[in-house]
Amino acid sequence: MVTFGCFPSESHTDTQFKPAGVLKRFSMTSGKVDDEPSTWDKYGVKLVSALCVTLLGIGLILIIVFETQRAGPAPKPWQQFRLPDTLTPIHYDVEVRPDLTTFVLTGRVDISVRCATPTSYVILHSSDQEIDRNSAPTVQGSDGQKTPSVTSWFLFPENEFLVLELSEDLREGEVYTITVYFRGAVRAALNGFYRSSYVNEQGQTRYLGITDFQPQDARKAYPCFDEPAFKATFNVTVVHQQEYTALSNMPLESTESRGGGWVADRFQKMVRMPTYLLAFGVSDFVSINSTTSTGIATKIWARPEYIAAGMGDYGLDVANRVVAYFEDYFGVPFPLPKIDHIALPDFNSGAMENWGLITYRETRLLYDTNSPSATVRKATARIIAHELAHMWFGNLVTMEWWDGTWLNEGFASYIQYKGLDFAEPQMNVMEHFAYDRSQSVMVDDSLTSSNPVYRPVTTADDVTQIFGSIIYSKGASILRMLENFIGEETFKKALKTYLSKNAYGNAVQDQLWAELTTAAREDGQTDLDVKAVMDTWTLQMGYPVVTMTRDYTRGTAEVTQQHFLVDSASTVVVTSELGYRWYVPLTYLTQANLANTPVQTWMAPNEGSKVITIQGASANEFVLTNINHAGYYRVNYDPTNWQLLADHLNGDNFEDIPADNRGTLVDDAFNLARAGMLDLTTALSMTQYLVKERHFIPWSMALRATSYIERVVGSVPDISDLWEQYMRQQISPFYEEVGWTLLQGDYNTEVGQVVAISNACGYGNGRCVNNATMMFDLWINTNNNSHIPERLKSTVYCTAIKHGGRPEWDFAWQQYLTASASEQNRLLSAMACTRDTDTLNTYLERSRDDSLVRRQSAPLVVESVGRNSVGKSLAWSFLRDNWDFYFDNYDGTSFTMTGIVEDVTRQFSTQADLDELETFLATHPNQGTATQAFSQAVENTQANIRWRRDNEDKLRAWLQAQR
Incomplete structure (x- = not known):
């Protein structure tokens, strides 16, 4: 607020503005803890003096006063959520000493920084740590000249900062070394540097310590500049009890004894990277190893008994082949000499892409070839491919700030399918993409409370909340759509240039769009502006529904787009400068030309409607839009076309519609019905053909779409019973055909059998339920479950517990207490079926x-x-x-x-x-x-x-x- 007058505003005392997080500060001059920070004293508002101009001969004084706003002084730099840009880290020497007996972590960090702007403060992140007051933080110049001394320092928990106050400004362009001794815990919580444990074959509890730093938890292990743009090189030394093995991002450089049963392992210098990718750990794990065709040393680390049982063999083979594939795909060599993959008993997420030391939950990395399961094999290969894709997208080139996290996760979530397809070509995984990625996230993204893949991040909670299905699955889906309309070779060429230009640095999405546009124009798409197209998909939430209304006489169709909201009564509160309209790459095929290359046409945001000529469609033939669900949008048709599609699905040649499109038709229909854009009976009619379907993708997509009905009417007994009867009627022919004898064949055959049995039992098919309960009873009677196929265990356990009583549940609980990690997960889910x-x-x-x-x-x-x-x-x-x-x-x-x-x-x-x-x-x-x-x-x-x-x-x- 600006006021006018000739008198200064009343002053403000510093206590009105003292941050709640600052309680005490340590004075370096007195060596005492002061109750009040000295820099807060006499911290008043600065006023602009009044200017009075006397006009000669008139006696009239005109006074103009400019006064600063009365809200108080500008905040101190530690009161901001983001780090100031006054210092740039160059290199870290980190030494840590984790004690796995007392669970205490002590250490020292030396950080070389360059002063970008003169400042009398050093501000870096530190959380849940004690700073050693006997060896207080220091700042030392590298040029031998007099260095400003640290006069006092304090922790500011509100923003997780450690603040060092200096006697004078650091000099622009000079390099300084910050040294901090710290003490913390080997944490029980699964972030920072935390502990895990397992019971070995001798019945002993064995502990290990490991890091998980993304997104904001490196600061919980050591003081650092914990933001992704502050990249630096690292040397890590891990001091540990000699019974353990230490690991970090790089290979071991040297080892020395520290006495008393302790050794210090120093690792080779790590390339420039952000703090969240630093990793180190100590354990008694063992490994198996191999070398890629390009000379990269690869190891799988796990509990000794798991390695001995061969449970790391499949992961090692996949990791070895996929990293070499990505080197060729991206055209950029992997820059480190090794990659370790470690399977952890306790891990918060599925895996973490630490550069050179990838961490996994045990059940995601290890695969027991003696108990084969196609779904587990796919899950293992997929997550390895995801983390290896991050070695380029996220690690080599990192987003500038967390608002661009989708560049990391969206790319890894899409590119993983290319790595998985290379590792397991018989799975035909691109056919799974719509089910795996697009289908579920489109439900979340049809809510008014959704968010764009690229969105502002201004608080700590924002950083954590951004890691959701939108950046992973929507990000992957729009990248697949982008590659589909720009072409695979153009896509690859642009990625190579982008990665090469920005290697070891940070980037924003516009830099990627620029490379894609350049590559597209070089390859003949002279009018394509990738940024203009992709901004409509990244800067606004949601997606369109494209409605196609055919003129069956003229052979044309009018197409329109509108923001799809699953609840038509909801109101979008967050406005979009782009008006919730998109550049839509519309693809279609006609019934007579399903084997041909799809026709593509563009819908622009400023086109409220567009009339297209349907090539090759007669009045009694359907048109199918969004082929292979490559576009991130839903499609609605006029009633006649919907009926033509339903009739074809119910006919003998339904399989000439691609499997993912068969599933998408059911999914779109049910979601359009939820939104009031399609009559519910039309959506229900799209499920009638399922009685003939034998492919797991359409069945899986249809089951996910129709599960909405089960959720909302589950408490209405008569409708719930009718629905169960109908779905049992639809799945039973599939179940009767596949039976319980294990089918050997391609991936679709194996997973199809699992889908048929699990849903036949779930919908109460009597023969299925009886067989499952008999298998479980035999387990109880013999205390041996080897007769239950690995791929069917989840179904057998859940069915028996659902239809059984407390004895079945108690037996499952006792088995759970001593089971392997993967078996525990199955039992945990199954026991909830009672x-x-x-x-x-x-x-x-x-x-x-x-x-x-x-x-x-x-x-x-x-x-x-x-x-x-x-x-x-x-x-x-x-x-x-x-x-x-x-x-x-x-x-x-x-x-x-x-x-x-x-x-x-x-x-x-x-x-x-x-x-x-x-x-x-x-x-x-x-x-x-x-x-x-x-x-x-x-x-x-x-x-x-x-x-x-x-x-x-x-x-x-x-x-x-x-x-």
Whole structure:
């Protein structure tokens, strides 16, 4: 505010502006802890003097006063969320000493920095650490000249800063070394430098320590400049008890004894990278190794018994071949001499792409070839390919700031399919892409509470919340769409240039768009502006539904686009400068030309509608749009075309429509019906052909789409029973055809059998249920489950526990306590299948005890119970009553809180459910990293209530007609 007058405003004392986080500061001159920071004294507002001009001969004085705003002084640099850009780190020497007996971590860090702007402060990140007051932080110049001394320092927890105050300014362009001695914990929480454990074959508990730093947790292990743009080189020394082996990003350089059973391992100098990619650990793990065709040393590390059992062999083979493939694909060599892959008993996420030392949850890296499973094999190969793709996208070239995280995760989530396809060509994985990636994220992205893949990040919670399905799956989907319209060779050429130009640096998406545009124009697409196209997909949330209305007489079609919202009654609050319109690469085929290359035409944002000539379609033939679901949009047709498609699916030649498009037709139809854009009976009619379908992709996509009905009417007994009968009728022919004899063949055959059996049992096929329970009973009677095929264990366990009683559940619990990691995961999910509410409550209570359920697995229990129609209200009550437990243990970790809230609330469909949610939110204003998940839960619940009101009677009538 600006006021006019001739008097200065009243001064402000510094105590009005003192940050709550600053409690004490350590004076380097007195050696004492001061109660008040000296720099806050006399910190008043600066005023602009009044200017009075006397006009001669008139006696009139004109006074013009410019006064600064009365809001107070400009904030100190440590009061900002972001680090100041006054210093640039060049190199770190990090020495850590983790004690796996006392779980204390001590260490020293020397950071070489260059002064970019003169400053009397050194500000870097430090969290959950004690700074050694006996060896206080120092700053030393490299030129031998007099260096400003550190007069005092303090921790500012609010922004996780360590602040050093200097006697005078550092000089621009000069290099200085910051030295800090620190002490912290080998943490119980699964971030920073944390501990894990396992029980070996001799019954001994063995501990290990490992890092997990992304996105903001390097500061929990050592003081550092913990932002992605502050790249530097690193030397790491790990001092450890000699019974353990130390690992870091680079190969071992030297080892020396430190006495008393301790050794110091120093690792070779690491290339420039951000702090979140630094990794180090100590364990008693062993490894297997190999060398890639390009000379990179590759190892798989795990518990000794797992390596001895050959559970690392498949991962080693995949990792070896895929990294060499990526070197060729990107045209940029892998710059490090080695890559270690380590399987951890406790790990917060699936894996982390630390450069040269990739960390995984055990169940994601290890694969038991003695218990083969196509789905596990695919999951293992896919996650290895994902993390290896990061070695280029994310590690070699890093986003400038977390708002560009999708450049890392979207690319890795897409490029992983190329690596997986190379490793397992018989899987035909690109056919899986729509199911794996696009289908589920499109539901989240059709809410008004969604967000763009590129969005501002201004708080710590923003950083963590950005790691969600939008940046991973939507990011991957729009990149696939981009490659589809620009061409694979042009895409590859642009990526090579982008990676080469920005190697070891940071980049923003516009730099990538520029390289793609240049490559496209060189290759003949002279009018393509990639930035203009892709801005419509990255800078605004959501996606369009393209409606095609055919003129069957003229052979034309009018196409329109609009922002698709699954709840038509919702209102978009966040405006978009682009108007929620997109550049849409529209592809289509006609019924007579399904084997041909798709026709492509563009819809521009400024085209409200467009008339296209349909090439080769007669009036009695359908048109199929968005071939292979390569475009990130939904398609609606006029009623006649929908009927033509349904008729073809119900005919003998339905398989000439691509498998992913068969699934997409069902998915689009049900979501359009949810939005009120298509009659529900039309969507339901698209499922009738499934009685003939034998491919797992259309079945899987259809089951995911129709699961919405099960969620919202699960509490309406007559409709729920009718729906179960109908779906049992549709799946049973598939089940009867494949049976329980293990089918050997291609990936589709094996996974198709699993889909058929699991859903036949799930929908209550009597023969399936009986067979599953008999297998489980035999396990109980013989204490041996070798007769249950690996690929069918999850189905057998869940079915038997669902249709059994407490004895079956108690047996599963006892097996769980001593099972391997992968078996534990199956049993954790299966035990949530029981329909006994007392047992479910017992299960939820046990999940809080980390001596019974590993901390990383506790969320899986409440999520699985929440997905059970019987357990919905139990899981919600448990989450609500134990909110502090979950918030304290899991807030700040990617995906965890979001996943819990999504699974526990996804079945909410009544006004009572909505009231419960809103009451909870009113009494818990801080939801941390679950904030967006709760917003989506409210929006979904409101939509579910309206859907039930508008469709229950229609659904009931249609299902009764099918009997």
